[in-house]
Amino acid sequence: MKIEVIKRDKNLLEFYLVGEDHTFANLLNETLHENKHVTFAAYAIEHPVLMARKPRFRISTDGKVTPEKALEEAAQKIFDRAKDVLEVWEGVIKK
Numbered sequence: 001m002k003i004e005v006i007k008r009d010k011n012l013l014e015f016y017l018v019g020e021d022h023t024f025a026n027l028l029n030e031t032l033h034e035n036k037h038v039t040f041a042a043y044a045i046e047h048p049v050l051m052a053r054k055p056r057f058r059i060s061t062d063g064k065v066t067p068e069k070a071l072e073e074a075a076q077k078i079f080d081r082a083k084d085v086l087e088v089w090e091g092v093i094k095k
Contacts, residue, residue, distance in 0.1 A: 006056070013059045013067035017043070025055040031074040037065045 002018040017025060025043045032041035040060040045051055059067040 008067075011039075011061045011063050011067065013057075013071065015057050017055045017057060019053055020055060021045070021053050022055070025057070027078060028057075028074055031077050032059060032070060034077070035061075035065070035070050035073060037061050037063075038067075038070050041070075 001020055001024075004016040004018055005013070006016065007014040017028070022045070025045075029041055029043055032038050038059060039062050040058065043055040043057045045055050059070060061067050061070055065073075
């Protein structure tokens with residue numbers, strides 16, 4: 001995974017999420033929407049063949065947090081949830 005910043009402004013961040021597709025992009029988008037300071041979050045895959053693994057994101061915030069901070073918090077939330085699932089799974093298989 002790699003992030004290529006397209007545009008960065010006070011309350012706006014646009015970037016490509018290189019190496020990912022709808023699976024992770026949708027998870028990230030949904031998690032961004034959980035943040036009350038995110039006023040807009042969406043992604044698009046500009047060309048289904050040429051850009052299939054390069055979603056373009058746009059995040060806007062209300063100014064109380066930066067888009068970069070919102071992205072960081074969403075990534076941490078995804079990590080924490082995945083860790084919780086792994087711990088539950090390990091508990092199941094150890095029984």
